[in-house]
Amino acid sequence: MELSQRERLSQLVEELSTSGQPQLDQQKVKELKKICRVSSDCIDHVYHSVMSQLSQDHAEIRLSAFQIASELFGRSHHFRTLLVDNFQEFLELTVETDVEQPLPPPKEVARKLRSLAIQTIQSWQSSYGSAYKKLDLGYHFLRQVKKVDFQDAEARTVSERRREEERQRRMERIYKARVEAAAKDMEESYQDMEAALTEMESCMKLLFPDFGLSDLHAVSGRPAGDEEPCCSSGLNRQDPDGRPDPRDKSGSERGPSGGDAERSHAERSHGDKRSGGERSNAERSHAERSGAEQDHRDKRSGGEREEDQGGAAGEEEEGGTKAEMEEDGERAEESSEEEDDEDSFIRNSGLISHTYSLDVSLSPVLRVKETEDNEAVVSTVMELHRLISTKHLPAVQGWVQVFTKSHAEPQLLRRALSLRRSLEAALQKHQELHIDCKTRVRRVMKASSDGEEEDDDDEFEEVPEKEGYEPHIPEHLRAEYGLDPSPSTSTAALTPKKAPASRPPAPPLPSTSSSSSRQLKRLIEEEQDPTCAAATLRVLRQKIPLLAESSSSSSTAGPASCQSGSEQKAAEAPVVPFGLDLYYWGQEQPNAGKIIKSASQHQFWVPAEVEEEVENQDLLAQSKSRFISFPGSFVPVSHFCRAPLGNGTLCQRQDRVKCPFHGPIIPRDQEGRPCREEDRRREEQEERRKREQEPDWRDGDLMRDIEAATGEDLGSSRVGGKKRKGKKKKYPNLSDLKQSSNTSRSRLEKKVFNKSTMRRVAQVLSKADSRKHDKFSNQFNYALN
């Protein structure tokens, strides 16, 4: 055999076996076979190189080498004899017959190699078994001693199979237990869920009754009935209510007041202003009630009107429209009263002109607004929603998962699925309703006060919500809060008196009078509404004090200004704690800074002459001076470090003087280069020095490893450019076995179990031990060890 052939063969085998591919390169295999055909010497050589590759500690190399061997095994008798002669070793290297020599990593490839080898050996046995005794023996050895099942595609040994079965059985048992538990669970909570669903359903119905066409007809056909008066009948109906007009007028004299209801609220809130002799409480309550009635009726009539005009507006959700209707009705009513009291038509109808155009805006989505009427229902719905979404639905989902995973009876699964579907449908419906709910906590509180409202026995006062700090406490409430009737002077002395903060334009706070929360809320709402009389009132009230204030300030401008000037000074003067220096302010201190040592009082023993008085400058200074630390005020840093970073951006740190990464902050231009020449020079120098002494963590190998692991560029190519050439990986296609071994644990181990470290530790320990021996060797329990 020629040398070139030999070399070519070695090269081919090495290339093929270190390709790292699961399949061989057919081109190269062909070339290999072609060379092998020349002589049996070539085959000898190939056999030896293949065997040496097979004994490499890398499963990918072994796999490829095995594939080469199986390619040649079918072609060459000589190769067969050679291989079969050394079949023991071959089996050890490929099928892992020796427990002491497991297949090398990576594991996946090793498993593949094993199964491939077993399959191949079986096919060899069937075709060459009779001719090659040892192959036959090896096959039988595998089958009978190693108990390899050649039919099994997985090519597992008995113990592996048993383990697998065991695992499967265990899983089955677990699944069965889970299914049982889930089924039981379902049995138990099925009732609950059904109940929740029905409840939800009925709540929905209450909130949003199904309007069919028939319903619409029924509504529009109703106007004849006295309960649901149409526009005209509403006019007629209003007459009896309009009768207490004189009383109304007396109310309207005090100020522009809107509807009865609003007025009554206003009256309540301004209880002090009320010229209360005219009416008894009973009367007022009656008026209120009648006003409410009227209001309600107005609403109804408005609703009717709307339905008449809107035609198919019946589809509109009831609660949603109600709010709008209310507004419309009120607007109409108010405008009528403001325009002309005498105009009976307007008064009676609440319409200013006969040519109204009413725009009804229908929101495209359903919207349920929470009102007092449906409050209970809404809260129930909310609770149910929460229950379903947090408890029932996850539970059902868990069951479905368990059932599908463990292939339970389809019946159970179907049941769970239908349950889930209905639950999800309920949730979906809830979402479609867009229930506009307020914060629940408040609702609950209100609900309790709502109950009280009916008897109205002044037992509980409605206190407005306060968020901790109250900026203003009404005068009459100070006693209750445990405060002095007037603001204390002490605080005023310390803090320069400010002009009393203008009160927030909040509605007049409800006083001790017993106003229900509902009324309060209504009041606030109405004040927000620019069309309400209450709002106008508020505006007026705000205007008047302003006028008064301005006049007063203009008249007392001179004294006020000078007063304020002194006040300003007082405010600027620092407040210092009282000290010794203040005590002796402006006085001469004869004994200041002197330490007086008393002479000894002893009878016989007289000490040497001592100076009785010692002057101490420090002490003197202390009694006359005072340290006032002046921290200044905080000025936020407005500049950036702007040193160029590795990724092309500029450093965004805002340090006052010095950036911890880039040193003192110096002016830099757009690209982050220093503006001054000397800075630039210094920076370059720094750079050069840094490059020379790379810190050890920037070790090229380590970084390359990390890069390989994370797939991110850490710049290892920049770091160790020179080193890399020498240490180029020999076979780049093979998967790296060392990569896994380079774990944090191994690195730590390298450090901890370092020889010198161990020696040091042992030294310390033995020293401690020997010390113990020295000290306590005469005591038996220390002497023993």
Place this chain on the structure above:
Amino acid sequence: MLGFLSARQAGLDDPLRLRRAESTRRVLSLKLNPDRDVERIHGNGINAIDIDAAEGRYMLSGGADGVIVIYDLDNHSGKQQYTCKAVRTVGSRHVHRFSVESVQWYPYDTGMFVSSSFDKTMKVWDTETLKPAEVFEFEGNVYSHHLSPIARKHSLIAVGTKNPKIQLCDLKSGSRIHVLQGHRAEVLSVRWSPRYEYILATASADSKVNVWDVRRASGSLFTLDQHNGEKSKASSQAVNTAHNGRVNGLCFTSDGLFLLTTGTDDRMRLWNSANGENTLVNYGKVCNESRKRLQFTVSRGCSPEFVFVPCGSSVAVYALHTGKLVTMLRGHYNNVDCCEFHPDYQGAASLPAGNPAFQDNWSSDED
């Protein structure tokens, strides 16, 4: 071969010459016999085999599962391809409960064989009925037993057990008649000399090999000393050791002039059996990790004799007197425990090249 034959025909040569030359040739070209197979009966490893000396036809094998099988090695089918049939199998009521450690035919007849086992018994079997004719029970595991192949004046079985005392059982009376004391640890192997019927060699785990004359009750004739008395004198240790570990293999050459021992120090030594002198033949490293008896053998009738020693999963063939490794017989896939040499497979017609007298195509694997 043909030259030898013609010379033999002409009567020019000694008959022994042809025989020797042919045997040697065959041993040297020994390889796995592709045509001969042995029926697989044993489920586990095989600890001992023996070929009957009377006919050379039947082979005994004792397995680690306690089963004893008798094979017929002769090929009477007329075809080349032949599987040795298992003639009888002892696997029923009288079977050994634990692993069979050694089996041996009665030297003069195939009507009887002896087996010993780890169930602390040694059984003497009647081949016809396959029932134990006699059962000897001992206090410890029986590692090895041996019947003298040439004894005419006695029928003693030497038994090495866990007990350091060697038991001598008499087949005539069916009783244990004698005890040889001298070892300090279990006796792993016992062998009668094929030359003198009263000479017995025993190997023990205390790394000593003793040679006894059973007529002398007082003690052993001598103890083999690996240093030939030079070092042991100097080192004030009066104990003569044959190996530096357990001695687990013992074999006389066919003429009985030499004794081979193997130990767990991975050595094999050749001793002059007349005076117990170490011949200092260097066989190199002979892998040996067995904790039990190692059955190895020496060829018979070759001009340089050969030793066959199990060595891992192969059998090493050494030249007896030079210690040269001739070849490694590789065919097994697991550790080999025993090997036996068939002395006279001579029928030229029935024998293909590569005499499988060496019973190696048996998968005597230990799992």
